[in-house]
Amino acid sequence: MDTCLSLSPTQEQVIKTLVERVKEKMSGDGSGHDWWHVYRVWQNAIVIGQAEGADMFVVQAAALLHDIADWKFNDGDTKAGGRVAGQWLNELGVESEICEKVSAIIDGLSFKGAGVDTTMPTLEGKVVQDADRLEAIGAMGIARTFAYGGHKGRPIYDPTINPEKHETFEQYKNSNGPSINHFYEKLLLVKDLISTNHAKQLAKARHDYMENFLKQFLDEWSGKA
Numbered sequence: 001m002d003t004c005l006s007l008s009p010t011q012e013q014v015i016k017t018l019v020e021r022v023k024e025k026m027s028g029d030g031s032g033h034d035w036w037h038v039y040r041v042w043q044n045a046i047v048i049g050q051a052e053g054a055d056m057f058v059v060q061a062a063a064l065l066h067d068i069a070d071w072k073f074n075d076g077d078t079k080a081g082g083r084v085a086g087q088w089l090n091e092l093g094v095e096s097e098i099c100e101k102v103s104a105i106i107d108g109l110s111f112k113g114a115g116v117d118t119t120m121p122t123l124e125g126k127v128v129q130d131a132d133r134l135e136a137i138g139a140m141g142i143a144r145t146f147a148y149g150g151h152k153g154r155p156i157y158d159p160t161i162n163p164e165k166h167e168t169f170e171q172y173k174n175s176n177g178p179s180i181n182h183f184y185e186k187l188l189l190v191k192d193l194i195s196t197n198h199a200k201q202l203a204k205a206r207h208d209y210m211e212n213f214l215k216q217f218l219d220e221w222s223g224k225a
Contacts, residue, residue: 011057014092018064019086025068033067037135037144044131044199047109049124051103051198058098058124061089062105062132082107105129111186111193112173113166120195130199133190138206141187142213149179156180157221183214 007015021142026035046065049056065085089099105125109132112115120126135141149156155178163184166172175185191207192198219225 006056007060010093011098014094015057015060015064018088019074019094020059022064022068027142031169033148037154040065040068040140041128041131041135044134045128048196048198052123052196054124054127058081058101058105059084059127061111062096062102062128062130065089065102066106066109066128066132068106076217091168091223111190112169113171114185114189115165115167116172118193126143126195127199130194130196133194134206136198137187137190137203138209141206142210145179145182145187149182152176154179155215159221179216180217183210 004049022038023035026033026038028034033096041051044064044089045059046056049059052195056066062085065088066081068081068084068088072086081101084103085106086099086103089102101122103129105120105122106116108120108125109129110118111133114124118129120129135144146156157179158178162176163181164171164175166175166185172185177185188207191200191203194203
C-alpha cells in the first residue's frame with residue numbers, strides 16, 4: 001500500500017514522524033485503543049481516501065492522531081484530541097489551515113450516542129470517521145468491545161439490564177452497561193452511519209458477522225447451543 005501517494009516530501013516526513021511518535025505513545029494499551037488500532041484505522045483511511053479522491057495528507061494526519069487524546073481517557077473532554085493534534089502538527093511546521101482541518105475532524109469523529117448527529121461536513125472527515133467506525137464492527141469490533149469492557153470493569157452480559165438509546169452525549173458518556181449492550185447501543189447502528197461508498201461495501205460483511213456472533217452468544221447463554 002502506497003502511504004505516500006500524492007504527498008510532498010515534506011508531508012511524507014511529517015507522516016513518518018507522526019507514526020513514530022504515536023507508536024511510542026500508544027503501544028501497550030490494553031483497552032483496544034492501542035497503536036495497532038491506530039495503525040488499522042490509518043490503513044483503512046488510506047484505502048477509503050484513495051477510492052474517494054480525498055486529500056491524503058489531511059486524511060493520514062487525522063487518522064494517525066485521531067485517538068491521541070480520546071475523550072474517554074481525558075475526563076470526557078471532546079476537544080482534547082483536536083487540541084493535542086493541532087499542537088503536534090504545529091510543532092512539525094504544518095500550516096495552520098491544515099492543522100485546523102485535522103483538529104476539526106478529530107473533534108467531530110466519535111460516536112456520541114444514537115440520538116446525536118455526528119455527520120462530518122468534509123470528505124476527509126467522512127473518510128477518517130468511516131475508517132474508525134469500521135474498526136468498531138466485525139471481528140475487530142467484537143474484540144475491542146470486550147477489551148474495553150474489561151478495562152472498565154464492566155460485566156460481559158446481564159440480562160436484567162436493558163440496552164438504552166442515548167439521546168445525548170451526557171447519557172452515552174455516563175453509561176456503564178454490560179459489554180453486550182454496547183452492540184445494541186452503538187455497534188449494530190454503525191452500518192447505517194457509514195458515509196463513503198467504499199466503506200459501505202466493507203461494513204455490510206462486518207455487520208453480518210456481529211449479528212451471527214450475537215445469535216451464537218445468546219444461544220449459548222440460554223443453553224440452546
